[in-house]
Amino acid sequence: VSRKEMSVGNLVAGDAGGQPSLLTTIVSLDPIRFVFDMSEQEFLAYQRAVAAGKMKSTRDTTVKVEARLPDEKDWTLQGRMDFVDNRIERSSGTIRARAVFANAKGLVTPGQFGRLRIPGSEPHEVLLLPDSAVMTDQAHKIVMTVKDDGTVAPAVVRTGPMIDGLRVIRAGLEPTDRVIINGLMRARPGGKVTPQPGSVEPPGAPPAPKG
Known part of the structure; x- marks a missing residue:
């Protein structure tokens, strides 16, 4: 119940033939x-x-x-x-x-x-990457992957929305693919790299424990 809008002795009007007087406001709090x-x-x-x-x-x-x-x-x-x-x-x-x-x-x-x-679909698993790992090449979205022999290879992906600071990857990658998320400026297609295991964490999340 809100504050009272009328006091004892005030003239109030009903809803017949004019603007009714507001006495107070009642709202639902729970639920x-x-x-x-x-x-x-x-x-x-x-x-x-x-x-x-x-x-x-x-x-x-x-x-x-x-x-x-x-x-x-x-x-x-x-x-x-x-x-x-x-x-x-x-x-x-x-x-x-x-x-x-x-x-x-x-x-x-x-x-x-x-x-x-509001959920746009039933719960399902998706691939998530830092948005900084996704590059734009003309009309395509690209991530840099590492093959079994350490060769850098670009992969065209189809992206989705951001979820908790991470970008949804709808197509173009498999869960077993290795994606470069750090040091992209040094990664060149066809070049060799020595990949280091890492983890993808939402921005602001505490770093994952090592070892």
Whole structure:
């Protein structure tokens, strides 16, 4: 319950024949609802994923979503979609949707800004690389790989979005391929290198223990 807008003795108006008087504001805190807009392109991608069987529609099942507050880096809030509108607003080219989150600690306040992400497909494994390891050659994205004999060989890849600071590689590499992620300026196609084992960590993550 918000602050009172009227005190004892004030004249209030109902909804008949005029503007009704606001007495107070009541909101739901737990659970709390996130209302957001998707662009037409994002909604179309969602519809195509549903049609292809990559994910289920919110109209048929509960779709889990994640959210984070402005001061958070991790997606700490776990919720579910409970509404997608039935039409796109022509003036803005967006469609309204809503998700519900538990808020037992009262950390989220109505009117607060947050970021929300919706899965574009069912969970699956992908190859991830530092974005700095991916180079552009005219219209192609290229990474430098190392063959069994130590020869440097470029590989054309098809990239996807960034996830936790790492670039998704959709095609062009196998899990067993060795990719150069450091010292790219010294790597020349056809040249010989002595590869060193390493690990790919999200930016800001503590280094992996050695040995």
